[in-house]
Amino acid sequence: MAAEIAPESTLPYPPIHTDKKFIVLSDWDGTITTYDSNDYMTDNIGFGKEKRREGNLEILAGRDTFRDGFRKMLASVVENGHTFEQCKEILRQNIKLDPGFKEFYTWCKSNDIPVIIVSSGMAPLIRAVLSNLVGPEAADEIEIIANDVTVFPDGKWEIKFRHPSSGFGHDKSQAILPYRKLSEPPTLFFFGDGVSDISAAKYADMLFVKTKLDGENDLAVYCQREHIKHVLFSDFSNALPIVQSVVRGETAIDEHISITPSN
Numbered sequence: 001m002a003a004e005i006a007p008e009s010t011l012p013y014p015p016i017h018t019d020k021k022f023i024v025l026s027d028w029d030g031t032i033t034t035y036d037s038n039d040y041m042t043d044n045i046g047f048g049k050e051k052r053r054e055g056n057l058e059i060l061a062g063r064d065t066f067r068d069g070f071r072k073m074l075a076s077v078v079e080n081g082h083t084f085e086q087c088k089e090i091l092r093q094n095i096k097l098d099p100g101f102k103e104f105y106t107w108c109k110s111n112d113i114p115v116i117i118v119s120s121g122m123a124p125l126i127r128a129v130l131s132n133l134v135g136p137e138a139a140d141e142i143e144i145i146a147n148d149v150t151v152f153p154d155g156k157w158e159i160k161f162r163h164p165s166s167g168f169g170h171d172k173s174q175a176i177l178p179y180r181k182l183s184e185p186p187t188l189f190f191f192g193d194g195v196s197d198i199s200a201a202k203y204a205d206m207l208f209v210k211t212k213l214d215g216e217n218d219l220a221v222y223c224q225r226e227h228i229k230h231v232l233f234s235d236f237s238n239a240l241p242i243v244q245s246v247v248r249g250e251t252a253i254d255e256h257i258s259i260t261p262s263n
């Protein structure tokens with residue numbers, strides 16, 4: 001499955017859960033939150049939505065890497081003079097949680113299913129927003145595998161990629177693949193919505209793709225194009241009964257898969 005050599009990671013990983021039957025891995029931006037925080041910054045205090053969408057579509061078409069396109073978006077925020085602390089505060093005030101996530105997380109926790117955030121965003125921003133939305137205790141216990149930030153003495157900052165040698169910046173498949181190599185691998189659920197999830201999409205046992213009214217459904221477009229089996233969901237409250245049914249053995253994963261066109 002993973003023929004390529006794993007990119008070197010500049011950041012540590014949390015230990016693998018070796019004794020679980022099910023693991024949830026989820027994108028953060030636009031999946032656990034209702035709006036992508038990096039898009040929010042780029043659109044409102046960076047070079048704007050139009051340029052950002054052009055960049056997203058270049059990535060989706062394979063003409064730019066996620067790493068380089070994303071770096072340009074964040075650099076436009078820095079060029080406009082915004083410090084990292086200002087960004088944190090702006091996001092705390094504006095980013096909201098998916099309406100079903102708290103209940104989903106509580107159910108997973110009480111059923112011994114780890115929930116791991118796998119993000120191309122920067123971990124300090126995720127912790128700050130998460131703490132604001134679910135409280136400091138839950139924010140501390142949720143594992144986050146993300147990129148980081150470098151803040152310079154003059155207040156400027158730049159994203160520190162986990163996998164600088166990978167075109168994904170953070171190759172999310174590297175959070176999934178160690179689980180597949182276990183002697184008794186768990187069933188892996190992955191939740192995502194955008195181009196940052198392309199690296200993970202085909203490695204999950206059950207891929208949930210979030211669809212949004214604003215029409216920026218890049219992961220759905222990618223999965224249809226590449227014929228990757230997935231389940232569409234609009235928020236975690238409609239994903240929860242599906243996960244419950246699979247975990248309880250009442251239904252098989254394939255019964256929930258959205259039909260992908262066969263060209």
Ligand SMILES: [Mg+2]
Nearest residue numbers: 027029030194
């Ligand atoms: Mg996302």
